[in-house]
Amino acid sequence: MDPRLAAKLRILADAAKYDASCASSGAPKRSGGAKGLGSTSGMGICHAYTPDGRCVSLLKILLTNWCLYDCAYCVNRRSSNTPRARFSVEEVVTLTLEFYKRNYIEGLFLSSGVAKSPDATMEDLLRVARTLRRDHGFAGYIHLKAIPEASPWLVEQAGRWADRLSINLELPSEASLKTLAPEKSAPAIAGAMDQMRERIDEAKAEKLRFAPAGQSTQVIVGADATTDEGVLRASARLYGSYRLRRVYYSAFSPIPEPSSVLPVKPPPLRRENRLYQADWLLRFYGFSVDEIAAGGEGGMLDLDADPKLAWALKHRAAFPVDINRAPREMLLRIPGLGVKAVNRAIAARRHTRLRLADLARLTPSLKRALPFIVAADHRAPGLDRLDLRRHLVKPPEQLTLFP
Amino acid sequence: MIHVALHDGADLDGFRAAVRRLIAAGARPEEVVFASGSLFAAAPETDAPAVMLPRRVADLVRLVTCHRDPERYALLYALIWRMHSGEKHLLDVASDPLVYRLQRLAKSVRRDLHKMHAFVRFRRIETPDGERFIAWFEPENFILEATADFFITRFRSMDWAILTPIGRMRWDRTRLSYGPPASRDEAPVADPFEDGWRGYYESTFNPARVNLAATRAEMPKKYWKNLPEAAAIPEMIRNAPARVKEMIQREATRPAHRKPEKALAAMADQTPNSLDALNRIIASAPPMVEGGTRAVLGEGPLGAAIAFVGEQPGDQEDLAGRPFVGPAGQVFDKALEKAGIDRAGVYVTNAVKHFKYVQRGKRRLHQRPTAGEVKHYRWWLKAELDFVGPRVIVAMGATAVLALTGKALPVTSNRGETRFDNRAGYITVHPSHLLRLPDEAAKRREWDAFVADMRRIREIA
Structure with missing residues (x-):
């Protein structure tokens, strides 16, 4: 590979890595056929994992990290002294195709700094996607970042080539956005999300192709003072009003070239983890934001206990739950039981009375569930113990940045 | 005792024929011994009537026969026997020890398939007929044939081959063929895009979030030797603390006073003006x-x-x-x-x-x-x-x-x-x-x- 291209790739991959999303799922089943290249199957594939445990599924790069915006949390803001580079459309196309042919990636996740104007940037992003699809018959996954300030007709076109579109909310409140990202506007972001939701719904009804894998967003946690409850309320609104597929939480991470308006210390990584767990409870377990918040203190989630356990410990009157009789929505509230385990338990109990040994084969985390359940040979011991929490929650370990 | 001889690897056809014979003969699971890797494996033909099984069982059989576990055929036959003898809903009872064991085998094969889809790395060579892509891979189970559809669908327009210790397959843009086990030295040793890929892999890593346990859970070490990017991992981990310390200790740099007024004004004024x-x-x-x-x-x-x-x-x-x-x-x-x-x-x-x-x-x-x-x-x-x-x-x-x-x-x-x-x-x-x-x-x-x-x-x- 041309060393100059390789050098640019390092800069523009480094500049893109603070975006947490790397999912390649949700695209319809399709393939490039005899002339084209690539396929999608609905399920994404992670082709590698970096030593931070994160999956590498898509070639995640910026078209350029030159940017006119000055968002304090971003390493690419215009006042940062970070090294800059810019790909041509053809270079991104070549990298995507050659990486794909070697089975390194599922496709492309392309974003960009706003270089000349939002429209000019969006047009460049579009050109990459269009060239891949139309000129090379590329059927792999394409995730484009939509520039919310770009003209609506450009966002419309992007959805025709991309599997997924995303606009990063970045900060959960309008006030924080104003201080930390002066060139961005909350109404512009909301407007573009709304436009995309409408188009995605209509395209589905008319069986047209428009961002079939939906839209997602990212919220940075710990760069401003918003509580976990505030973040989750913002997410619930995004899932409800704009039918987002995913909200990604990214614990604000120290960046090279930090800005002086940012907190010096990053939030504990566990906070991000707890937010993801809470997000899951919102989407798949029938919890409301109020219920999740009630498990914590002062709007913050319990860092030592997962949010479901935290809720259960404070709502012991709702337990014990009889594995052999309780309705699905109550089984979902049992700490340690996931959706899969619950489904299996419901299927199995039609034919047999479940005992503890049976349950141990349905879930790997039975220990956490024990105090909250009734089974054929078991009756929730110690639900009224004062030290139940200490019994179930691991003592907090010193979280360190240097493992 | 009834001895059933089966071919090495995933002998799906042989096992299916054996099941038909055994069920027709009313052979109870404890009377049957399956021997894999037999030179004298019977041809899969049989006159015995077909055994009707739900689709979910057929899918389970297809997966589990790929597993390396020598008990796989006996376990599958025990399941089929019980379902055939009245326990029609047995597969719904995930808590049953036999079902549990088989589902675990199926899960590990599914995971192996998924990891092969993910971790095969092609290297390109030039031939008189154009470019060819060749990969060396070491799957855990007998899954080579089971991955063929995936790679054909994805790389139909490419000429490729995947070499493994349990066999090889080659796609020449129109036809798939299988061949004998291969050795690593038959595969190319380098590719012009590998350095770029390794550079990408290194750059997309955030040193402030090292979590090797999570990496190894999803990308077990046994795969590392065939992943070109994995060679960079030890050094990435070694350098991470220093890189983070530098980021944190470095005072917030004085921002370059970039406020390009004209460019910002031009950016805001992008709507067509006529x-x-x-x-x-x-x-x-x-x-x-x-x-x-x-x-x-x-x-x-x-x-x-x-x-x-x-x-x-x-x-x-x-x-x-x-x-x-x-x-x-x-x-x-x-x-x-x-x-x-x-x-x-x-x-x-x-x-x-x-x-x-x-x-x-x-x-x-x-x-x-x-x-x-x-x-x-x-x-x-x-x-x-x-x-x-x-x-x-x-x-x-x-x-x-x-x-x-x-x-x-x-x-x-x-x-x-x-x-x-x-x-x-x-x-x-x-x-x-x-x-x-x-x-x-x-x-x-x-x-x-x-x-x-x-x-x-x-x-x-």
């Missing part, structure tokens, strides 16, 4: 409907008192590149003339800027745009009308009404004066409606009504 600029954008954008060879732009003076909005250009309009010049356009012109409106003084445009059609022989058949397509174009229509600034906007036909109101309102019951956003509006039929009427009386009546609409529009403009 109808011509907007038209250039419309003309250069790809059509958002099927067909559509070119954009047919609106026509008429800026500041016209009346703007007429039709549906979309037709065959003639597409050829001429001008709106309302086909048969419907002629009806429209006649009605304007009758009502005393000068066409040169009004603005005429369409809700959808491209001709949507399907080709039937030599004819291009008009297709009505869908609601989604109409909305795709509404931004342009809105911007266009803002530049023209008419006193009255006339929506001709349902598509124009949809574009201007965002709602699918019936034309007949809403015909007449209305408002579109903050402008006076008028809803009437599309002139092509007059061309489609079956009898003369209706034609006469509708023509009079259309001309009456035009007269009314002239009055309110």
Whole structure:
């Protein structure tokens, strides 16, 4: 590979890595056929994992990290002294195709700094996607970042080539956005999300192709003072009003070239983890934001206990739950039981009375569930113990940045 | 004891035939011994009747036969025997020890398949017939054949081969062939894009978040030796603490005082500032409907008192590149003339800027745009009308009404004066409606009504 291209790739991959999303799922089943290249199957594939445990599924790069915006949390803001580079459309196309042919990636996740104007940037992003699809018959996954300030007709076109579109909310409140990202506007972001939701719904009804894998967003946690409850309320609104597929939480991470308006210390990584767990409870377990918040203190989630356990410990009157009789929505509230385990338990109990040994084969985390359940040979011991929490929650370990 | 000899690897056909024979003979699981890797494996033919099994069992069998566990056939036969003897719902009982064991085997095969899809790395070589891609991979179970469909579908246009210790497969763009076990030295040792890939892998890693346990859970170490990027891991981990310390200890750098006033002002001012600029954008954008060879732009003076909005250009309009010049356009012109409106003084445009059609022989058949397509174009229509600034906007036909109101309102019951956003509006039929009427009386009546609409529009403009 041309060393100059390789050098640019390092800069523009480094500049893109603070975006947490790397999912390649949700695209319809399709393939490039005899002339084209690539396929999608609905399920994404992670082709590698970096030593931070994160999956590498898509070639995640910026078209350029030159940017006119000055968002304090971003390493690419215009006042940062970070090294800059810019790909041509053809270079991104070549990298995507050659990486794909070697089975390194599922496709492309392309974003960009706003270089000349939002429209000019969006047009460049579009050109990459269009060239891949139309000129090379590329059927792999394409995730484009939509520039919310770009003209609506450009966002419309992007959805025709991309599997997924995303606009990063970045900060959960309008006030924080104003201080930390002066060139961005909350109404512009909301407007573009709304436009995309409408188009995605209509395209589905008319069986047209428009961002079939939906839209997602990212919220940075710990760069401003918003509580976990505030973040989750913002997410619930995004899932409800704009039918987002995913909200990604990214614990604000120290960046090279930090800005002086940012907190010096990053939030504990566990906070991000707890937010993801809470997000899951919102989407798949029938919890409301109020219920999740009630498990914590002062709007913050319990860092030592997962949010479901935290809720259960404070709502012991709702337990014990009889594995052999309780309705699905109550089984979902049992700490340690996931959706899969619950489904299996419901299927199995039609034919047999479940005992503890049976349950141990349905879930790997039975220990956490024990105090909250009734089974054929078991009756929730110690639900009224004062030290139940200490019994179930691991003592907090010193979280360190240097493992 | 009944001995069943099966081929090495995943002998699905042999096992299926054996099951038919065993069930027909009423052989209980504890009387059967399966021996894999036998030189004397029986041919899979049998006269025994087929055994009907639910699809889920067939899927489970297909997966589990790929596993390396020597007990796999015996476990599968025990399951089939029990289901055949009355426990029809056995697979639903995931807590049953046998089902649990088999599901775990299936899960590990599924994971192995998934990891092979993910971790095969092709290297490119040049041959006289063009480029070829070759990979060396070491799967845990007998899954080579089971991954063939995935790689063919994904890389159908490439000439590729995957070499493994349990066999090899080659796709030559049209045919798949299998071959004997391979050794690592048969595969190429380098690829021109590998350095770039490793560079990408290193750069996308965030040293502030090292979590090797998570990495190894998903990318177990046994795969590392065949992943070119994994060679970089030890050094990435070694350097991470120093890199983070540097980031944290470094004082917030004095920002370069970049405030390029002019560029920022230019950035904020990107909306087209004239109808011509907007038209250039419309003309250069790809059509958002099927067909559509070119954009047919609106026509008429800026500041016209009346703007007429039709549906979309037709065959003639597409050829001429001008709106309302086909048969419907002629009806429209006649009605304007009758009502005393000068066409040169009004603005005429369409809700959808491209001709949507399907080709039937030599004819291009008009297709009505869908609601989604109409909305795709509404931004342009809105911007266009803002530049023209008419006193009255006339929506001709349902598509124009949809574009201007965002709602699918019936034309007949809403015909007449209305408002579109903050402008006076008028809803009437599309002139092509007059061309489609079956009898003369209706034609006469509708023509009079259309001309009456035009007269009314002239009055309110």
